Amino acid sequence: MKTMEAVIGLEVHVQLATRTKIFCSCPNRFGDEPNTNICPTCLGLPGALPVLNRRAVQLAIKAALALEGEIAETMKFDRKNYFYPDLPKGYQISQFDRPLSSGGGITLSNGRRVGLKRIHLEEDAGKLLHTAESLDESRFTRVDLNRAGTPLIEIVTNPDIRTPEEAYEFLKTLKLTLEYCEVSDCNMEEGSLRCDANVSVRPEGSSELGVKIEIKNLNSFKAVQSALRFEIERQKRELRAGRTLVQETRLWDADRKMTRSMRGKEGSEDYRYFPDPDLVSFTVSREVIEEIEREIPELPRLRAARFVEEYGIPETDAGILTSTRALGDFFEEAVRSYPENPKGIANWITAELLREVPAEEMGKREVSPRHLATLVRLIDSRTITGKIAKKIFPEVVREGKDPEKLIEERGLKPISDSAAIEAFCREVIDANPGPVEEYRAGKTATFGWLVGQVMKASKGKADPRSVNEILRRLL
């Protein structure tokens, strides 16, 4: 049989970072007590009417523009009808034939473009809680409707993805873009970003599509990658064995590392979409689009390229520094306060700061970029040694202390007085006649060891360059 290739499309749901729900004024907040952010509208009580949240539309437009989509001049909302206990009204308000945006896409690092079919606005459903504490409870499902009515955008790609790795990279880039634009916190554990995948296989080079399988329950990007790997192999195996595939929805089982058929969804879905008579149509003017366009920050890839160009830092560092918007802001603020050594600042962030504070936490913690810049300046001016800097760094980060003050308080100023350094050197020479002999006999490697001893004797405060000079002179 010819080589087979996979054809993958993704559907990504993203919760928008509004203060309130999409069609009512209830708070849009994760983690509250069940059923406490609810009103007649999101409860679907008769007579309650939805009113569109302007901010939700603005954020959706912002996301669509950042993903290079074309914003529709007018849009409307439709009802998607189905019955499920997490959907109080018996329909979800979504957009059917007039989505907010069409087109756009993301170009991957291998140069391939993943196009977007559409981005539309809709409301989230409630949450089913299956936590059974007793046998009896496992006969019931509990329903929390706090999430019902949370604004969502659904991003649908074209079937342009060919490998699980491409899917992974697409999702990473998408998430980073949305985080940069601050349209969503994209927290996958809390479900603010959720992904379904469609995958089929076909002979390589064919233009026809194979039988499409939808995979659900993908709650991390790694899960998307693993599930796609498994599913592509399974489909190839089936076809090679001469069996035919049926269009179905499969669930990813992360524990068993396999997908399995989801039962009870026989028959093609029929959502009987129709325009929601409770909502009028909406227009988006050129001026509004331009206004939102101005709010879009420099996106991560362009920013990384600029960091390399403007500050002369390595590409890998630029990649790390732009991995969250807050980290990039931190770097640039530090550079503004000490423009002489951007490379040194980048090093300190990637090697030391990220050990203390993970990139995702940046912006949530009170770490001062000015203090980090000060530290690098103090090392550069040889006011403190690198060793001392590393020693006080955790305290600077955790307690937000000014390094200059800290050095003053602790008496950590380096010893640059050559008489004092000479005294340390003599002490070391006297205490180590053996190594000194070795060095004088030509074993130059011992020199480094002797310098180390002097540094130790000075408790790391001696300026290493002076130690070098003086020790060499004395020997």
Added chain:
Amino acid sequence: MKVSHSEVRRIANLARLRVEEDEVSRLSEEMSRILEFAETIRELDTEGIEPTTHVIELTDVWREDEPRRGLERARVLENAPHDDGACFVTPRIG
């Protein structure tokens, strides 16, 4: 336009309605008549006319993103056939 018996059953199933066998042919008749009635409208020439999405001539009805208190939880759960004081309770799903 005729709505077949199997279509009646499918539509009833989608709407989660129980339809007894002896009701199917009556419903098939009635639904067919409703469709025939709707057919009359199709005779109109709508070439070049924008589809009406809403009968009221109103667009862009917005709300600002200002939170307001909703209902007390006790009120939310008041009409539920079953609840546990915090959540709605339904027969087991999935």
